[in-house]
Amino acid sequence: MVADGGDPSRLRRLNERAVLAAVRSGGTLRVAQIVDESGLGRTAVEEVLASLVERRWLVEESPAIRGRGRPARSYRFRAEAGYVVGLDIGAYSVRGVLTDLDGRMLGSTRQTVTPDLPRAERLAVADEVVAACAQEAGVPPTRVWAVGAGTTGIVDTTGTVVQANAIPDWAGTNLPAHFKTHLAVADNDSQLAALAEQRRPRPPTASAPADMVFLHAGRRTGLALVMDGKLRRGAFGAAADMSALTGVAWEAALEYLHAVVPAGVPTVDKAERAFAAARDGDRAARAAVRKYAQAMAVAAATAIAIVDPRVLVLGGAFSQAADVLLEPLSTELERLCPRVPEVRASALGALCVALGAASLALDALNDRLLTPTRGPLRPLVARSI
Known part of the structure; x- marks a missing residue:
């Protein structure tokens, strides 16, 4: 009181x-x-x-x-008074979603980039995606109050990318400083994908898992941990980052999928084509999916052994291939783990990181709005935070 x-x-x-x-x-x-x-x-x-x-x-x-x-x-x-944009800034694409202040998604867009795109140009694409999200949703750019950004690599508490193996010149990028005209926050992409899995609406019969290992599977692979209902970033933002462990070999696992697809297929489409072939019963493709799942299971089993979660969630773009991927993944986990948690697929697909980034931005906005020591609430207009 x-x-x-x-x-x-x-x-x-x-x-x-x-x-x-x-x-x-x-x-x-x-x-x-x-x-x-x-x-x-x-x-x-x-x-x-x-x-x-x-x-x-x-x-x-x-x-x-x-x-x-x-x-x-x-x-x-008045959730419609302002909006936030969540960004997924990766090596191969920049994806964005726009939500109102209650987190309802009103627009999304995506632009293709390449890993060797210079930093300034990648950030310029991110700006274009923010503007495109607002345009698609019919929202004036001045009513975008906050931007959240998820990106590959290790991101510290200031929103600076400390390490990013997938993008040559990305280390040292301070994302909140770039989006200085907005309230801006940033974090690792896998961490934010797990945050989205916790926050986004789900069927009434499904509750958000209090303890979860999130396996982020796509062009890049990552892990994130949720314990006692909270995302665990670790002391330096690198919790569950196994990218430097040679025994994991999950980056190379993509080659299993690519190898069974004709050489003329664009690299960005190869994994999807391999999953489709496995779905159609192609023996080579099904074997490739098993090998890929086995590589993913090694890292997931390591996290499971440490955390002992109730749920393992397969998320990211490859969660859309859960019909062919979950069974071999579960089989391999049963071989590696003394106790296998429930294994389920996320429904968020390739939007998971951008949605998690929007959730992060909303958290920052709520903190700004609800902090009692801030000044009086002014009449609500653009950028009234």
Whole structure:
């Protein structure tokens, strides 16, 4: 509960943040529910609600009329007031998604790049993807409040790429500094893919796993850990990074898939073609998928032995081939692990990193919006954070 004494302007800010936090986390709430969630008295809540509606942070919903008496008023946060873009900046593509402030995806786009594209040009493509996402969703660029970026390699707590084997000149890139006109954050792509798996809506019968090993499978491979419902980055942002372990050999495993596809097929399409051939019963392709799964299982089994998770999630672009990949992966894990967790495929596909980056951006926005020590909430217009 917010104290009654002290500086009136500070008290007003504290009350505003308490009410905003209650509605932000609870969705559409009635006044009585906001009173309960915020810990404030009804009079204080009523005053704050009127002020936040006037400044367009909240919307009063039209109440349903049932029976006699005055219908209960309810309020929701204006999720359409601003937007965030999540980026997946990789060696071969830059992908982006735009969401509202409740995380609903409203647009996505992708541009192809190459590993040897100079840093400045790769960042320019990222800027173009941000603009293209806004254009596709019909959103003015000024209403994109925050950008989250996921990228290959080790990313420290400042959003600087410390190491990136897949992109020659990428180490040393400070991504938040590049997106300086926005609130910007960045992290490793596999970490953010796992974050998306935790945060994104799922069927009512499926809950977010509290303990999870996330196997990020695609043109690049990675692992991420969720423990006690929280993403574990590690002390230096490199938790579960096995790229330097020669015994893992998961980068070379792609060659098993590529080798069974005609030479004329573009490299970017070879894995998908191999999975399709395996799906059609081609013996060589099915053998290649088994070899690929065996290589993936070595790294996954190492993480499983350490964490002992309830779930292993196969995510990334290759999760779309779960119908041919999960069975050999599970078989190999049974050989390597004394106890095999539930093995399931993500439904997010190739969008997982960008969606996780959007979640990271939303976390940063929420922290900015709900911190009680910040100044008063101004009338809601573009870049009002």
